[in-house]
Amino acid sequence: MIAVDWGTSSLRAALLDDEGQPLEEHASPQGILQVAPGGFPAVLRGACERWAGGAGDPPTILMSGMVGSRQGWSEVPYCPCPAGFDDIARGLAWIDGGAGAPGMERVAIVPGLCCEGRIPDLLHGQGVPDVMRGEETQVLGALALLGIDSGLCVLPGTHSKWVRVRAGRIEDFHTLMTGEFYALLRRHSILSRSLPDIDGGAEDGFDADAFSRGVAQARGAPSLLQTAFSVRTLALFDRLPMEALPSYLSGLVIGEELRAQSLASRSDAVIVIGAPELTLRYEVALQSFGIASRRVGAEATWRGLWALGQHLETR
Amino acid sequence: MIAVDWGTSSLRAALLDDEGQPLEEHASPQGILQVAPGGFPAVLRGACERWAGGAGDPPTILMSGMVGSRQGWSEVPYCPCPAGFDDIARGLAWIDGGAGAPGMERVAIVPGLCCEGRIPDLLHGQGVPDVMRGEETQVLGALALLGIDSGLCVLPGTHSKWVRVRAGRIEDFHTLMTGEFYALLRRHSILSRSLPDIDGGAEDGFDADAFSRGVAQARGAPSLLQTAFSVRTLALFDRLPMEALPSYLSGLVIGEELRAQSLASRSDAVIVIGAPELTLRYEVALQSFGIASRRVGAEATWRGLWALGQHLETR
Numbered sequence: 001m002i003a004v005d006w007g008t009s010s011l012r013a014a015l016l017d018d019e020g021q022p023l024e025e026h027a028s029p030q031g032i033l034q035v036a037p038g039g040f041p042a043v044l045r046g047a048c049e050r051w052a053g054g055a056g057d058p059p060t061i062l063m064s065g066m067v068g069s070r071q072g073w074s075e076v077p078y079c080p081c082p083a084g085f086d087d088i089a090r091g092l093a094w095i096d097g098g099a100g101a102p103g104m105e106r107v108a109i110v111p112g113l114c115c116e117g118r119i120p121d122l123l124h125g126q127g128v129p130d131v132m133r134g135e136e137t138q139v140l141g142a143l144a145l146l147g148i149d150s151g152l153c154v155l156p157g158t159h160s161k162w163v164r165v166r167a168g169r170i171e172d173f174h175t176l177m178t179g180e181f182y183a184l185l186r187r188h189s190i191l192s193r194s195l196p197d198i199d200g201g202a203e204d205g206f207d208a209d210a211f212s213r214g215v216a217q218a219r220g221a222p223s224l225l226q227t228a229f230s231v232r233t234l235a236l237f238d239r240l241p242m243e244a245l246p247s248y249l250s251g252l253v254i255g256e257e258l259r260a261q262s263l264a265s266r267s268d269a270v271i272v273i274g275a276p277e278l279t280l281r282y283e284v285a286l287q288s289f290g291i292a293s294r295r296v297g298a299e300a301t302w303r304g305l306w307a308l309g310q311h312l313e314t315r
Numbered sequence: 316m317i318a319v320d321w322g323t324s325s326l327r328a329a330l331l332d333d334e335g336q337p338l339e340e341h342a343s344p345q346g347i348l349q350v351a352p353g354g355f356p357a358v359l360r361g362a363c364e365r366w367a368g369g370a371g372d373p374p375t376i377l378m379s380g381m382v383g384s385r386q387g388w389s390e391v392p393y394c395p396c397p398a399g400f401d402d403i404a405r406g407l408a409w410i411d412g413g414a415g416a417p418g419m420e421r422v423a424i425v426p427g428l429c430c431e432g433r434i435p436d437l438l439h440g441q442g443v444p445d446v447m448r449g450e451e452t453q454v455l456g457a458l459a460l461l462g463i464d465s466g467l468c469v470l471p472g473t474h475s476k477w478v479r480v481r482a483g484r485i486e487d488f489h490t491l492m493t494g495e496f497y498a499l500l501r502r503h504s505i506l507s508r509s510l511p512d513i514d515g516g517a518e519d520g521f522d523a524d525a526f527s528r529g530v531a532q533a534r535g536a537p538s539l540l541q542t543a544f545s546v547r548t549l550a551l552f553d554r555l556p557m558e559a560l561p562s563y564l565s566g567l568v569i570g571e572e573l574r575a576q577s578l579a580s581r582s583d584a585v586i587v588i589g590a591p592e593l594t595l596r597y598e599v600a601l602q603s604f605g606i607a608s609r610r611v612g613a614e615a616t617w618r619g620l621w622a623l624g625q626h627l628e629t630r
Contacts, residue, residue, distance in 0.1 A: 233446055
């Protein structure tokens with residue numbers, strides 16, 4: 001089978017063997033926002049036509065991510081939580097005519113999930129809705145890789161997702177705008193005047209001590225609204241060098257995300273899914289909350305799509 | 316005496332009578348960032364020279380606000396908390412030669428305050444510093460207008476200040492970046508795509524129900540990082556009309572600010588100081604937390620500067 005992870009700003013594809021291991025991979029910056037209307041089949045052919053068209057049955061091509069959103073190839077309705085492979089497989093959106101090339105007839109988009117979030121809407125008596133597209137595949141794939149069927153997962157990023165899974169089904173989840181808040185404060189707020197100039201394209205270094213100090217600060221405070229200004233005052237009173245302040249701010253924001261999870265009573269490890277630049281920071285921050293963690297990388301997506309493919313075959 | 320409120324983006328001045336009532340007022344957009352180096356005396360003369368130069372002693376001209384910051388006329392050291400009129404009067408920075416015109420010899424800048432904030436810095440065993448310039452004058456003026464000497468005050472704005480006063484002295488305070496977070500989310504975040512277009516200069520209307528819904532949401536949730544995304548999902552599922560979403564977001568942010576204050580056990584009213592556009596929202600939000608409030612407007616600054624002037628005369 002062929003697995004495709006098609007997000008807003010990038011496309012990754014892999015040809016998987018019978019064990020779900022990638023034999024070949026392809027990556028391009030052709031995220032859905034870079035694809036013109038009607039251009040999706042051609043981009044998919046460019047990504048993996050060379051893997052299709054052989055003898056025998058055509059491979060199943062499963063695509064997850066924002067490709068199923070309103071701005072993607074085809075809008076696929078959200079599958080409501082709780083949801084496991086069964087429910088997601090039922091919600092697969094098979095593309096009529098596939099990608100329009102021999103051997104590329106069996107193409108489907110994995111539905112995202114929706115849930116009524118854990119924040120009660122006090123005036124209206126219902127939860128606040130939340131949505132994801134792509135993370136459901138990573139979460140179920142990560143658990144399969146770890147050989148477990150329950151756990152609390154976090155997928156750090158622009159919009160971090162916290163996902164609870166029990167007995168192989170995603171029970172609920174919620175979104176925190178952690179990465180976006182960091183970027184807004186780093187680039188557009190008054191705090192940016194106290195931070196190193198990044199207009200030249202230079203990247204911020206990572207200062208582990210300053211990061212931990214930010215995490216500790218966030219852990220003991222009620223709101224990022226209140227801790228954020230300390231970036232400015234610590235600079236004003238020369239209590240932290242300018243180069244350390246971006247890491248301190250990162251600690252404030254990630255620490256706030258963890259504080260909001262009420263993790264104090266957890267005994268089992270939190271599963272952190274994503275690229276190491278971010279998951280390492282979460283591991284450090286979780287440690288300072290006294291919480292163990294297990295990290296899973298980008299292979300979670302391939303494993304999730306492969307498991308979904310297996311599930312189709314055995315039904 | 317002459318009272319001057321000289322901030323980042325505007326200058327206001329008033330000639331006060333013997334009771335502290337303004338006889339005449341002057342306002343201009345010549346905030347400190349609009350004044351060229353060395354240009355401060357001339358701008359002050361333009362604002363109030365016509366009130367000076369009469370017979371008798373020259374009037375005392377007291378200026379509060381960012382005019383005392385590094386970017387202002389002259390950097391005045393912060394006065395540490397706790398601080399009352401005594402301490403602030405001792406910290407007045409008298410300008411050599413005044414404003415350089417007859418009758419304008421007695422010119423002083425009111426010092427801002429600093430404190431070690433209430434957020435403990437867990438790793439370093441000290442508070443996080445916080446600062447204000449101008450709000451100290453408003454707070455002490457507001458209490459004088461209300462005829463009380465203790466209370467909890469909030470000055471809503473880009474950087475809201477919460478200030479505790481006891482027996483006429485500001486004990487401590489902290490800054491929340493409420494207004495700035497709102498503006499960042501309103502204009503620069505992904506949420507702006509779900510909100511009415513403001514590039515044409517149109518202003519958001521105020522929807523009281525949506526605002527209260529945002530406040531209620533924030534009150535029951537652990538972090539704005541987590542509630543903010545609901546602006547997007549409520550739009551996605553058509554649960555709130557687009558025109559109501561800015562008010563909902565405003566409620567989320569202001570509600571977060573109030574949640575962070577742990578007001579539940581308060582019995583006395585919170586004093587809300589500022590212009591009515593914002594203080595009315597805070598009054599509504601405080602009500603939904605079950606907290607009473609008293610509002611004081613821009614006259615607080617004149618009263619604070621006048622009381623400081625009285626204090627100088629009676630020493």
